Amino acid sequence: MKYFTLIVLFVLFSCGNKEDILLPKSAVTVVADVQDHSPIYIFFRTKDKDTMAEVNRKNSIISTNWILNIDKRLPLRLVIPEVIKLQQKKREEKAHKNEKAENYYSYADTIGKNLAFIPFTNVYYKMEKPTGTILFFNKNNEILIENTIVKKEKVKEVLIQILSKEQSNNFTLSFNKDLSFGSYLQNKIFIESLNLDLKSKEEYVH
Known part of the structure; x- marks a missing residue:
């Protein structure tokens, strides 16, 4: 194509x-x-x-x-x-x-x-705020983990620090409702590149 x-x-x-x-x-x-x-x-x-x-x-x-x-x-x-x-x-x-x-x-x-x-x-979308450990993309397309801005290259490292290596895939994806679909998809591809095999199949938009 x-x-x-x-x-x-x-x-x-x-x-x-x-x-x-x-x-x-x-x-x-x-x-x-x-x-x-x-x-x-x-x-x-x-x-x-x-x-x-x-x-x-x-x-x-x-x-x-x-x-x-x-x-x-x-x-x-x-x-x-x-x-x-x-x-x-x-x-x-x-x-x-x-x-x-x-x-x-x-x-x-x-x-x-x-x-x-x-x-x-297998993604289940919810138009509400999540709970637990959250990886959030704000309207400026910045990444926040536990309400702290994190650079892309540090995301996996920070998740391991917070959750331990064994539990580093046990977080929830969340996106600002005003984020463009283009930015959303690029962020999805970025998360895919981390090879974390996310436990949660839910994604939140709010």
Whole structure:
């Protein structure tokens, strides 16, 4: 899946309209290819001074892998409620359920010049504040652990100091609701790179 500009252009043949989505970017490839998939789009819209998220899932098939193509400019407070609805629909489906079908976010791989993907099938989103040991990304995209700002290169070290080496994966991810989806996805890829095998499958947005 090649991309040649920062704007990934999707043509929705069902309505004959051309729609632009600015995908997040990363120099890391988490998943290079997804077979048997259905695309879902969440577009960036504006009306007067308001920003809105518009979902198009006309081509989605429950039994396939879902790829969510989400505009990186959208804030999490608009994106995540829509993602929760989509996840709920797929999880509650009985007639055509495929236990092997996954959900992925797409992004632009700046090294391979391809689309790449990161899975979120097992993530359960909550629009509230978490408890316990929290790794929080604030609206300025700074990382806080136990309310203290930590540099990216020190995150794993600090978690081990707080939780011990054996428990360094026992923390909760939390994100400011006004963080852009583009920043969120880059942070997800960063957490993936730590190879911590997170115990908690919940992510909080508030």
